[in-house]
Amino acid sequence: MAKSVVVLSTLDTKGRETAFLKEQIEHDGCRAILCDIGVVGSPTIKADITREQLAEAGGTPLAELLKDATREKAAPVMVKGAAKLIGEMIKQGEAHAVIGLGGTQGTSSATGVMRQLPYGFPKLMVSTCAAGDTSAFVGIKDIMMMFSVSDILGLNPFMRKVLANAAGAACGMANIDEEKVAASNKPLIGMSNLGVLTKGAEVAVEYLESKGYEVIMFHAVGAGGRAMEQMMREGLITGVFDYAMGEISDELHHALRAGGPERLTVAGKLGLPQVLVPGGSEHIGLFLAEEHVLPEKYKNHMNTFHSPIIAAPRLNPDELVEVAKEIGKRLQYTKGDAVMMLPLRGTSRYGVEGGPLRNPESDKTYYAAIKASLPKTIEVVEKDLGPEDPAFVKECCDRLIGLIEAKKKK
Known part of the structure; x- marks a missing residue:
């Protein structure tokens, strides 16, 4: 059975890039589960885990967040909801790795989710911020930071290669025989x-x-x-x-x-x-x-x-x-x-x-x-x-x- 990789991304601003990443994950033999951590804009591709589901799991309905939509107010709710739902998937054997795409805000939110996931569960963050001090993002968890070099905005030969490499890394980690390695x-x-x-x-x-x-x-x-x-x-x-x-x-x-x-x-x-x-x-x-x-x-x-x-x-x-x-x-x-x-x-x-x-x-x-x-x-x-x-x-x-x-x- 194919292993599942959860993709954390804002599908309003990074829909094209996320769609390409999904294709690469599936090309590498894994299933991609798209988790939309965006709030304000309209998603440009379909999510498997919607922003409405994340907000509900985080304790505040999306409609309530949108009444006074600020990053400071919305991000903690979406992070809490994503960590809860992905955590449940891990316990049930339905998720085998997580990968995030983001700039400063997306990296903060995606790694905020990753820091709440178990040690040993594969976590990869493709980020524009990965060449600087990443301690605030990684904290004390085993998060792999991958520098995107260019902004994650649009597809070009270089960005396609970066995303393809990231997909390969996530799928490789998801397919590790955990029982053999860690038992x-x-x-x-x-x-x-x-x-x-x-x-x-x-x-x-x-x-x-x-x-x-x-x-x-x-x-x-x-x-x-x-x-x-x-x-x-x-x-x-x-x-x-x-x-x-x-x-x-x-x-x-x-x-x-x-x-x-x-x-x-x-x-x-x-x-x-x-x-x-x-x-x-x-x-x-x-x-x-x-x-x-x-x-x-x-x-x-x-x-x-x-x-x-x-x-x-x-x-x-x-x-x-x-x-x-x-x-x-x-x-x-x-x-x-x-x-x-x-x-x-x-x-x-x-x-x-x-x-x-x-x-x-x-x-x-x-x-x-x-x-x-x-x-x-x-x-x-x-x-x-x-x-x-x-x-x-x-x-x-x-x-x-x-x-x-x-x-x-x-």
Whole structure:
């Protein structure tokens, strides 16, 4: 049976282009389901999912939206409705990929729908905006952005090639044998990591896999931590090895790796087993306007450069106490099934013996503040090891496995 690709487009302004895309999808062996996310103009081709259906599913009839038609008012309704209807189709096995066409407005609406669809479901956005900063469109979801180069306005040899390529990509993803690729009966561990902890992360992956688990690693630079916690909400993750907490330090200091206000709260709220390490949180990540030029505010801090345009100043003891308090505040939701592991020889490769940010006295102050700030429901274990030492990492893994196994027996 042919797989189905949902096409998100404004059929009043992009009817010709959408019709060509539909032809290409069907030429490639899939079924195209046209979903009209337009509001004001009249559709120039027939939709399979009409704008009336989207508006109704979004909670406001189209006639009501048209009484005072503004993008600000209509777009959220259409996005909500499309996400609801496509989500239902996915659950019923009636949709296997989604592709969007758009400029600024169309991209905002189509990716707004895509961000509400499950991880792993193919999402492709053909956009005039894909050559710039796409973070607002992608968010923390696995959305593929394809730059249309020219405006999506009219058909010409180049635009036909772009749309044909997009159709091929969407159909290719829709036809992947998902059961063969993604199926697993092994529990999945979500793990955060930073470059200054990668050797330890590699030990953890190998060790956990040897114990019958699979690991999904997240680069803890803001979006990574948020994506890990979204996967927790979606029920994809069994337990959490939160090995890197630089996202908390950077959140307080408005720096590169800021993880947002919910970071560190989700596992506790969900009751997921978790092992925590304040890895990489002794420093922050600063994006520099000029190579190797440190802002005045941090010139009196210990410092190293992660790259020519990313500085890593170590926070001073008072600043680290504030980070510790914030960690404790966020972990108040954790009522058990959690262990805080403290590597006494430093919190990252930068902070161990020989590292450019080594400061044992400051570490002691930081760890004391963490212990004082944590809820009593979290066990604290101190080890005279570095954060990447295999013995430390393996004990973290063993303790997480113990928490997971104990939870199974409850």
